[in-house]
Amino acid sequence: MGKMTKEEEEAKGLKMLDYIASMDSEVKDRFMAIAQIENQLRLFDEEEEKAIKELELEYEEKYKVIYAKREAVINEKAELDKTLIEEFNARLPIIKDADYDKVEVPPCDVKGIQNAKGVSDFWMRCMLNHQISDFIKEKDRPILGYLENIELDLHKEDRGYDLIFKFSPNSYFKETVIRKTLFIEGGQLDKTTSTPITWKEGCNPTIKKQKKKKKGKKVNVETEAESFFNLFKDLDASTIEPKDDGKEDDDGMPDDVEMQLDNQMEMCEMLRDDIIPLALEYYLGVIEVEQPEGDDDGAPDDDSDDDKDKKPTKKKGGDKPSAGGAGGQQMPPGAKPEDCKQQ
Numbered sequence: 001m002g003k004m005t006k007e008e009e010e011a012k013g014l015k016m017l018d019y020i021a022s023m024d025s026e027v028k029d030r031f032m033a034i035a036q037i038e039n040q041l042r043l044f045d046e047e048e049e050k051a052i053k054e055l056e057l058e059y060e061e062k063y064k065v066i067y068a069k070r071e072a073v074i075n076e077k078a079e080l081d082k083t084l085i086e087e088f089n090a091r092l093p094i095i096k097d098a099d100y101d102k103v104e105v106p107p108c109d110v111k112g113i114q115n116a117k118g119v120s121d122f123w124m125r126c127m128l129n130h131q132i133s134d135f136i137k138e139k140d141r142p143i144l145g146y147l148e149n150i151e152l153d154l155h156k157e158d159r160g161y162d163l164i165f166k167f168s169p170n171s172y173f174k175e176t177v178i179r180k181t182l183f184i185e186g187g188q189l190d191k192t193t194s195t196p197i198t199w200k201e202g203c204n205p206t207i208k209k210q211k212k213k214k215k216g217k218k219v220n221v222e223t224e225a226e227s228f229f230n231l232f233k234d235l236d237a238s239t240i241e242p243k244d245d246g247k248e249d250d251d252g253m254p255d256d257v258e259m260q261l262d263n264q265m266e267m268c269e270m271l272r273d274d275i276i277p278l279a280l281e282y283y284l285g286v287i288e289v290e291q292p293e294g295d296d297d298g299a300p301d302d303d304s305d306d307d308k309d310k311k312p313t314k315k316k317g318g319d320k321p322s323a324g325g326a327g328g329q330q331m332p333p334g335a336k337p338e339d340c341k342q343q
Contacts, residue, residue, distance in 0.1 A: 076118035139205035142338035174198035194232035203340035
């Protein structure tokens with residue numbers, strides 16, 4: 001069972017008080033004592049949570065220093081530190097075991113970056129080798145080719161955090177830094193905000209043009225399209241319509257804002273917990289990416305409308321083609337990002 005919200009905790013406490021108040025006087029005192037003992041435990045829980053938060057913030061600052069070194073290599077912002085190569089070679093005998101030479105590893109194709117600076121396809125390839133690729137559509141890929149770095153910034157006031165996406169100048173949008181902010185209280189995502197993206201004409205992958213009949217004439221209208229960049233849509237849980245007595249909406253589906261919040265939370269957790277700390281492992285394809293149960297063909301998702309309401313599930317299943325390494329090829333390694341071709 002997940003962590004309860006503040007409102008759920010308060011409702012549970014009131015229910016316990018009602019139960020104890022209704023007991024016979026000869027046993028009531030025993031349960032009042034037990035309730036007070038458990039309250040003391042909750043005080044320790046709050047103290048522990050505060051200490052863990054402080055420790056997380058302390059170590060996050062240390063991680064940032066290390067991530068900055070990695071980013072400098074990926075984008076060739078500084079000369080390669082030769083001591084890192086020496087330390088890697090010194091660590092090899094410790095890593096290798098008796099079965100090391102028996103392990104068969106498909107070659108990781110890096111020919112495309114041999115004559116380029118840094119590792120130009122790093123973050124795009126990381127994401128294509130991860131379950132988050134379910135959210136990446138064909139039109140997103142050339143845009144994500146300009147992604148230079150993803151950074152994490154934990155909040156001090158709440159359990160939320162910021163994800164900072166840094167792009168090189170490109171022909172798709174004006175900004176080079178896009179910040180995604182998640183506000184989380186009591187384990188609940190309250191709202192998300194993002195840096196507004198100034199899309200250039202015809203380059204926004206989150207909208208598509210469709211012909212619809214209007215007053216007997218066919219006209220072009222813009223509708224929402226599936227895209228990784230829907231992650232940067234601002235959402236607020238307070239706009240979700242409350243359900244009466246736990247009943248579903250009239251169409252039997254969850255509130256659209258609620259579903260989008262779930263998707264954004266899932267994507268951001270993937271980035272925070274997997275992709276940022278384990279970026280090299282995903283780039284090389286050494287972590288096997290699993291598919292949802294029942295999807296046995298290993299084929300990547302397409303952009304068909306049939307899949308519009310299908311929410312990706314977390315790692316559960318067979319082999320999925322990757323961007324390089326152990327799986328198939330979804331994007332040429334080291335490929336130069338494409339310019340926007342107006343829709």
